[in-house]
Every structure is written in C-alpha cells, then in structure tokens.
Amino acid sequence: MEENIKGLVFYVNGEKVVDPEPDPACSLLRYLRKKLQLTGTKLVCGEGGCGACTVMISKYNLTDDKIYHYSVNACLMPVCSAHGLAVTTTEGIGSLKTRLHPVQEQIAKSHGSQCGFCTPGMVMSMYALLRNNPQPTMKEIEKNLEGNLCRCTGYRPILEGYRAFSKDECGMGKDCCKNQKQPVQNGVSVVLQEHDDSNYTPIYDSSQEPIFPPELKVNHEKYHKEYLVYEKDGIKWYRPVTLPEILDLKYQFPQAKIIVGNTEVGIETTFKNMKYPILINASDIPELTEIQNTETGIKFGASVTLSKIEDTLQHAVDTQPEEKTKAFVAVLAILKWFAGKQIRNAAAIGGNIMTASPISDLNPVFQACGVILNVQSKDRIDRKVPMDINFFTGYRKTVVEDNEILESLVIPFSNQNEYIQSYKQSIRKDDDIAIVNSGMRVVFKDQSGIIEDLYLAYGGMAPTTVMAKQTMEQLKGKKWNEEIVKIACEYLEKDLPLSHDAPGGTVEYRQTLTTSFFFKFYLSVAQQLAQRDIGDLKAIPETDLSAIKNPDYNVSQGSQIFEDSKTELGKPLPHSSALQPASGEAVYIDDMPALTGELSLVPVYSKKPHAKILNVDVAEALTVPGVKGYIDHRDVKGNNTYPVAEQDEHLFAIDEVITEGDVIGCIVAESHSIARKARNMVQVGYEDLPAVISIEDAIKANSYLAKPNTRTCGDVDKAFPSCENTLEDEVYVGAQEHFYLEPQSSIVVPKENRELDVYCSTQSPHLTQTNVCDITGLPAHRVRVIVKRLGGAFGGKESHCGRFAGLAATAALKYNRPVRVVLDRDDDMVMTGTRHPFLFKFKVGFSNDGKIQCLDISSYSNCGNTGDLSLAVVDAAVLRLTSAYKIPNLRMTVHACKTNISSNTAFRGFGFPQSLMVIESAIEAVSHHLVMDPLKVRQLNCYREGDRTHLNQIIYDCHIQDCLDGCLKQSDYQTRLGQIDQYNRENRWRKRGIAIVPLMYGVSFEFKFMNQAGALVNVYTDGTVLLAHGGTEMGQGIHVKMIQIASETLGVPCSIIHIIETGTNTVPNTIATAASTGSDLNGMAVKNACEKINKRLEPFKCEPGTTWKDWVIKAHFERVSLSASGFHKVEGLGYKKETDDEVIYKYYSFGAGCSEVEIDCLTGDHTVLRTDIVMDLGKSLNPAVDIGQIEGGFVQGYGLYMLEQYKVSQSGNLLTKGPGTYKIPSVGNIPKVFNVTLLKDKPNPKAVYSSKAIGEPPLLLAISVFFATKAAIMAARNDHGLEGYFRLDSPATPDVIRMACQDQFAKQFPVKKENGLKSWFVKHL
C-alpha cells in the first residue's frame, strides 16, 4: 500500500480546520483548547469519566443519506479520528455576544450552574440529545446526563431546568414553570428568572440549528474512502478503508492497536504510560461497521458503537417475538449500566471483546449466550471463534492472534426453552465499572424443567471473564427447583475462589455476589417456568419475588419553598456570572491565553510513602525537545518551608520523602504535554523507610502530630456509674476527596521591579500571597494574587494553593518567564489531601427512657504527613460534636495521627461531618437498645432555648424544634413509618428505612482573629458601582449576594453593580472564604462601605426629582470621594462574664433532614426514595443560591456517607486517582423526591440583613440517608433472626450494606484472614 501522508480536515463550529501534520497522540480536546483556543470545553479527568469535555460530532452517512449527531468525550477522541467530521462545541451554539442557545440559557437561569466547570459539558450533552430528539422524555434526559458529573449543584436544578425541553408533564401540573410568566413565589419555585429576561426564549427550535458543512457531504467519498496516514513524533496513524487494507496492516504490524473509540487505548497511553507506535483506525471499514439480520441472530461489525447496538437490539426487542430476543434483552440490560452516553457513542463492541478486561460487561453475557466471532487475518479468512470457556487465555488475552482482527460477531436469537439474564453490580449504579458482573443462560429439555445446558459466566472474579465450570456440570440434568440453589452455592465457591489479597479487594462481598446473582437468576427463571406451567415448582412466595423486583423509579422531582421578597435583596437571582460558563465564555486559569514566553510546570513527585532519596536523574528528561529545565529545592530564593497553620510545610523534599506525592522537583517546558512526558522520564532512586499508613499503624507507632487534646463538660467519670444503661462501640468515617472539577491551577507572571502577578484558583488569596512571599523571599506589596473564579473548591483550595503557586513562582523567577501549573487529575488526587478519616471509640450512658447522660469518646484522625490545618480540623470536630443534642457529661479526646499519606486538609464541614457520625451513632445505639424509635431519642435529647452547649455557650433563638416539626410534617414521617413497616413485611429481599435527623451548626471561625473581612466600593461618574470584597467566587454565589447587599444598602438596582475579581491589591489580608462565613463577614464589610458612600451622598439627595446618577455627579464635582473601604469584625465573641457565656459562635444555623432509602439486600444497591429538608436560614439573601447550597451540599454529603471510597494500597499508594475509580454522586443518585423548605419568619438579628450562613450545614443532613439505610439493613437482619444494634461504618457502599444484611448467602463468606495476606486496599485508613 502506498503511504501517502495527507492532511487532517475537519470542521469546528462551522469552520474548516486543515492540519497538514496532525499529531496522532493529540486528543481532540487538547487540539480545541490549545490549538484553536476554544477553551469552553473543559479538561477535568482526561479519562472519559466526567463529561466536562463533551462535544457533539456530526457525521454524514451515505447509505441512508442522513446526518448523525452524537456526543463524545473530546479528551479521549484522537484528533486524527475527526477527519471528515463536524465538531460542535458550546462556543458554536451560542454566545453572550450574539445570542445564547436555549440550552445554555436554561441551565444558567434554572441555577444549574454554580462553579460552572461542568456546565459546558452538560450543555453539549443536552444539545446533542435535542439534535436527535427535540422532545425527549425526562427519563431520556436523565439517562443522557449520566456521563456528566457535577460536584456543586446536586443535579436537581439541571434536571429541572432541562425539563423545559421535555415532553413529560411536570410534576407541578398547572403550577409548572412552563405555564408561569413569573416564578411561583411563596410556594414552589422551579425555574427562577434573571434580572432582565426580555431576551429569554426557552423554546427549542431545531430548524434554527447550524447546518452540517455541505462540503463534508458533497465530498463524502474523499473524506471516508481514502487510505490515510499521519505521522508525528514516532507515532503513525493509519486510516485504512477496506478489509484487505486493515488485514495487510495487521500482517505488517501485529502489535499495532486498532482504534475505534479509543476508550481503552486512550486510558492506556495517558495513564499507564503505554507506547503504541502504530495505530490503525478502523472506523471506516464497511465490513466492520455493518449491522445485518441473519438467520441465527443479528450480526454486528466489530466497529459498531455500543449506542448503535443498543438502538438495534431495542428495535428488535420491540418488533420481534419475545422468545427470540432473550439474549438481546440481557445485552440491553447490561448496556443500560455501561459507562455514560458519550462513551457508548464512541466505544465499539470489538474494543470491549478484544480488550478482554476481566470486568468487561459484555463478555460474560456473550460467553453465556455462546456468541460466535468472525475473525480474519491476511492468510486466514473467516475463522469462526466461539466465545466459549477456552476463549480467554490469560489477563487481557484471548485465542485471537496478534495478526488477526475481529471482523464481526452474531448475537444469537433465543428459543422458547432457554432463559438468559445479565447482572452487574458496581459502587455507583450509573456509569461505573463492575465489581462483579455475570451472564447466565439455561436451556431446558423441551417442556420438562430439566436443565439440558447451563452457562454461568462471571466478570470480576478472576484475571479473565470465567465460566463456573463445576457448577454448570453439577447442575446439568437437575430439575429447576430450590435444591439447585444449594448446589450452586457450594460449587460457585469452588469455581470462583478469591484469595484475601486479590486485586480489587472486598473479596467476601464479591463471592457473595456470585451466589446472590445466581439466586436472582434462579427466581427469575422459576417465575417464568411457573407462569408457563413447566416443571413442578411450588409457587414462589410473593415476598421472595422481591429479589427480582427491578423498580424503574421516576426522574427526581421536588419542591423548593421560600419566602418572597419585594426588593432585589432576597430575590432568587442567578449568580452573577451564571451565563458565561454555559457559553464557554467564563475564563478559568487554564482558559487564559498563553502569555508570550509562557512555560508549563509539572511536578516530579515521590512514588513512595516514606523513603530516603538516593538520587534523582533528570538527564534523559532534559533531552526532550521543548524542555526548559528542572527546578528543585536549590532554586528556592526564600524558604523551602511555608506556614499554613501552626506548622510548616515543605515545598520540595530534599533527602527524604514523607508521602506519595511529595514534590522532589519540577520539569519546566514549553507545553504541559512536553513537561508531563519528560516528567515520566525522571528516575528517582529510593531507599524505603518504614511507613505509617492507617490510624491503626499510627496508634501502634505512637505517631501523632501533637499531644492528645481532651475537652470535657460535666464529669463523665462521676456520671457513668449512675447511668441505668451503658453501651460501647466504634464507628469509622472514611476520607473524602474534594473532587473540585477545576484542578489546582496557577499562572505566575514576573513583572518589572520584582513584582509578581499570581493568577490562582484559591479560596484564600491572602494565604497564597503569604506562601508565595515566603517561598520567593519577596515582600507582600509586590505579590498580587488575583482570583476571578474557581471551578469548585470545597476546602481543597484553602491551604494547598500556595504550594503550587510557590512552585510556579520559583520557576518564573528562575527563567524570568510566566509559568503555568495546572495539575492533571491523577496528580491532583495524589498530591493533595482529603477530608480526614476518623475512627471513634465511644461509650454512652443513658436512662431507661432514652435520655443520654454521658458520652465518652476517643477519636483518632488520620491527618497525613504534615500539619496543614489538621489540628484545627480535629479540634473543630470536638467543638461542634454535640450538634443538636444536649449531653450533660461529655469527654472527647482527639488524637491527630501523623501518617505517610497525603496531608489531609479542610473540607466542607471541617471535621463536623465526621463527629456527627459518632453522636448520631450513639443516639441510634441507645434507641436500638431501648427498642425506641430513634426519632424519640433524638427529640428527647435536643437542645432547647437557653440551654448551654458542651462549650458553655448559651443557645439563643433555638429553632431545632421548628425545623424538626416542619420536617416531620413535610415528610409525613409517621404515616410513612407505617408504610415502610408493611413494605418490609411484604418484601424479604428489598427493604426500606427512614431516618430524620436534626442539626445545629455554630457559625464563626473558631479562631477569633479570622472573624473579619474587608470590602471596597468604587462609584463611577456614570453611576455604576464596582465592588470588591475579600470573598472568592467558587460557585456558592457570594458575588451575587454581595451585589444584592450593595443594591439594598445603596438603593440602586443590582444591574449597575459589578464585581470583576478578588485581588490582594483591592482588599488586603483577607481571610479564606470558608467555614460558611463568606457572606456574613464580607456582606457586613460591603454594607459598611456602602453606608459610608451613602453618608457622603446624603447632602446631594435632598433636591427633588434627582436620581442616583445626579447625586454621584454632584458629589464628584464637589470633590467628595466616591470610593470607600468597608471593614467588619464580629463583635461579642469570647467569654461574657455577666452571663458566664462562652461565645464561640456568633449564632447557630438549624435544620432537619428526613430521608427514605430502599436497599437490595442481595447486592447492597440502594436508592434514595425521598428527602425532605427544612432549614433555618434567617431571612435568605438569595433563596435560589441558598437552596442550591442545600441541594448541592446534601448530595456531596450523601457521597461522603454512602458512596465515595478513597482507596490506598497497603504500600501507601493511592488507588483512586480519577472518576473511573473514585465515584462521586451522579445524576441517578439523587433523591427521587427532593423537597426543600426554608423556615419562614425567623430573621436572624446577628448577621447581615437578618440572614444566616449556609455553605456547610446542609451537607451534614445527608447523614439521614446513612441512618435510613441502617434502618433498612436492620429490617433485613431481623428477617434472618438478628436483632439489636450493629456497627455500620461510613461510607456505606454496596459491599458494606450487602455484608451487613447477613443472610444465608452472606454468611457463606465470613471475613477471612489468610496467612498474613493483606487485603488489596486499606479498609480503614
């Protein structure tokens, strides 16, 4: 074949892109962002797991003369595969400069965009859906968004916003926003309008969409029928267009990778450092892309995408007899849970089979169904290869030879006497890889009910997909009755053994799943046989059938109830730059265009948790073209250490590394990809030192950051002996990764005269400035930190940012060039710490009527390798510990464990979400012991007005009871309790539980000096107002609230007030935007500044008929300053002698949350059926923003308590480095009914305009989901004779739930300890 290297041609947003020398290693995303400067599409993970990079691809299909539109992850799509295609990004569908697209406008105006980093991806997913289906159902919208993660909003407003495009009737009936000119106030609000909505058209008109580039259609042959070769930097990309061409290439290059979706190969090259010099794109070969009906089934070419397979099989199921399509139904059932839409649109069936992953979802079903593959090579045409027990030959190996390709496969028709099912269990139901999956098929002898053939294939149980050989053999010839379940359980254990240290971990759970799946299969087939009167099966009891119930819940719905406001203050305005992210116009750090001479920096960090550095060899890395140099501790001009709290952190490790992720040096290069490539070449020699990884290790090694700290109230030792009851237990709360979508990012620009500009994604500009000054030795007045917006933070950008800005500053000073550092997701997750894991040991003493008299707690927290903010976090855990409960005698000792994991840090709630677990667990323990409804125990022990907390602070304006009462009423708790009881009696294998939890949250920084803020108000002579304050905008809506406060105080409309950025040059010495105090502190400072302006304008206001603008101009001509700084410090904190009151918190926020959960006892799967929240927010400054915080915080808390498992190996290396392994909640996880009410008529006299803080408290209410789950597990245990209290740790992931249910299947696999073998990951960090 003649190798004629040709250019790459494709269209982006209607414009032709011609690249004569495309790079086969470059992703479409990198091309869009770096070459075309289209930065609307975001990079978050680079592994197809978050959807932030979603774009729409359009392709003309000659066969049916149609144009197909589909969403893909641009981070995984090689730019070379875009040849002849049209790409649409969010910039291509609408702009603030012209007109926004309704899809962009809708997400912004429905408050579906907070930090905005996920927003362009959401927009493009929705847009691609509408291009194919202008009136989707809500289910279709939800399904379509499964591949798009959002860490801020909790998804509800996004779904609600996009409901406007759905053909479904809204749950609100005639009150639906679609029927409203104005938002519904004082009642249910769904879509809330912006200041000026004259241009707002939420109607979607598909005829207005841009047309497909005619040239691509006219020249289809040229673009899709030409053999192409691209080559750059030693990688060759072939695009053959005929079968002989691809067979010839595979003959020449047997090791070449075939690329269709690149969803496997892309991961291997980006994250596993695999190098493939020859890539063969197989997307345009007719035989490989064909779908044909055959006599035996449907034949799919190997390059057919999973989405097309779904459509084709669904059509067959809808149109063909049921008995013929049982395999299709089983494949569809597994495809339902296969990745997100974008991956299914790109990934092909051939890639899934040939990767031969042990957790492939399709292979077990194909193996069970006896799929036959058609395999070809240059010298062996049409080899038929059955996917039988011999197909997989080893880890990621099959009998297909290297020079062969998979051409096609046939998914067979079924017959009347066979039954097929597929199963999959993962941590998160949607878009997650399997823990265990399975395909099962039984064939009966005629109508006898006797097993003729049985095929049981499992994934996740061995290095390959495996068939349970002995079980299959043992059951052949048997009758399909309960007896076979016993035999299967016995033989499945033999067929599918797992050693204690098996990769993947949770071995007992995985083994239990194998038998649980079989039990489900047994029941499902038995039910069908019984329906057909086959065999002599006894009728299966209704309650047992719950094992195979597969409820299809509605898309989440809910209400948001709040008070109306007559002024702009208190109105539900969208946050101040909500529209920009939707159109891709919001500029985050990495969206800033490269400055002249700019360099990129990538850290070289330790791969060991604790080791001596023997040598560092950068020689090879420095030879990579484009590498500027290497920096390490020798380049630091100031100090190699910098303070965060009490203790110093080091910037570069010198002789010893103390955690994985410890920075040893940095590669500085012309681009990020060059720097990353060179970084991977740096060789570091280590000598291992003993490492302390877990809390248990730290206790053994006596490794602590400080002496244990004990706080007491009352006298625990005296009180215990007089208690009628005492109980002791432990509970553990795991780590939580912040998973802000925008990674740690900074650009440092050296200026004249030793000045530095630092653009940084930080919550704490002042601390970042201080750190950079420490590291560079520059004085603060020369270092300006500028923060426009953050793409999420949640505490993770409070103390870590100075470190990364400091690295960039060191390089910027060395090379005298601007330096950009934007961490890749995996680096970010390795190098930065998380929420602190805690182990609590507690003893509780209580009376027979449920009154808690004393509580003694020893807590151990894994703080990681340095101090960071840990001592403050562990202390806050005690300070806030009692939440809403009065515990007269209390002692809590905290141990800050020093370990060799990444340094743990601030995270929304700052220690309280963890300590809440111990207090609520104690409450539950008491209620179980006394057989009382936990609600009663909670109510009995709640604080009342005038009570003193364990810190001796008097509680004024206590609204716990109001919130609880409101929540009880709203949730109809008592009625549902009865319904749940009945449900649980009727369903043996599915259980429900409900829990209601009150909350009291003290608002203030515990360090008194931090309770201060500043602001600057500049009024210009055209009347407009420029506002600056110390808070940073990270999606929580602080800027719009500040604008609303300024508007109220100055008496001018919000539309003339603007905030550009937060900068250390406008408001100095600011306190981090954290601890929910941002609006309180900065709001008062803004008010103070505005009042000064008001006072100065007062003399000019008396003339009748004059306006704000007139006053401003007059003042200017009278030489009155129109610029004022504001300041606020919280008064009244500290000890008050007159009342013996220790005022630590200025006031308290209150709330109550009630959740109902349903679990599948056999798999541990769960669904949150409903959540009701009532929060006391005083007089809300902005109910839409506040409700956004409640919903988003709640869903993040749900992730903490139920889903997010942070895994570290026994050798101290992080295993969860991206969304593929670390699962934050997705759209399918949110409560199916989600109602939020803001308590009415409770103005708060202690904060700005009677409001209350909101950022953190609602996260804690998610603990109601945890305890509802515990109640459901309790019901399951009761059915199996296990009464009473049991320990449940957080997160209650499916394995934890399943194993706690302790039925006969779980009991078969007790936790084993095998000859000193350690589990794959540390269970309790």
Ligand SMILES: Cc1cc2nc3c(=O)[nH]c(=O)nc-3n(C[C@H](O)[C@H](O)[C@H](O)COP(=O)(O)OP(=O)(O)OC[C@H]3O[C@@H](n4cnc5c(N)ncnc54)[C@H](O)[C@@H]3O)c2cc1C
């Ligand atoms: C975010 C994400 C989520 C995922 N979720 C799931 C999931 O839920 N379940 C699951 O099973 N998988 C999942 N995967 C894995 C992956 O998407 C699938 O395996 C997919 O089917 C691979 O197809 P592809 O076209 O992208 O393969 P590619 O990456 O293009 O190729 C994969 C491999 O297959 C070989 N290959 C491809 N075609 C042929 C052929 N015709 N003949 C011979 N060899 C061939 C290639 O050489 C290569 O080694 C996920 C991946 C990602 C990134």
Ligand code: FES
């Ligand atoms: S950046 Fe592409 S999916 Fe996350």
Ligand code: FES
């Ligand atoms: S708004 Fe979705 S991640 Fe921030």
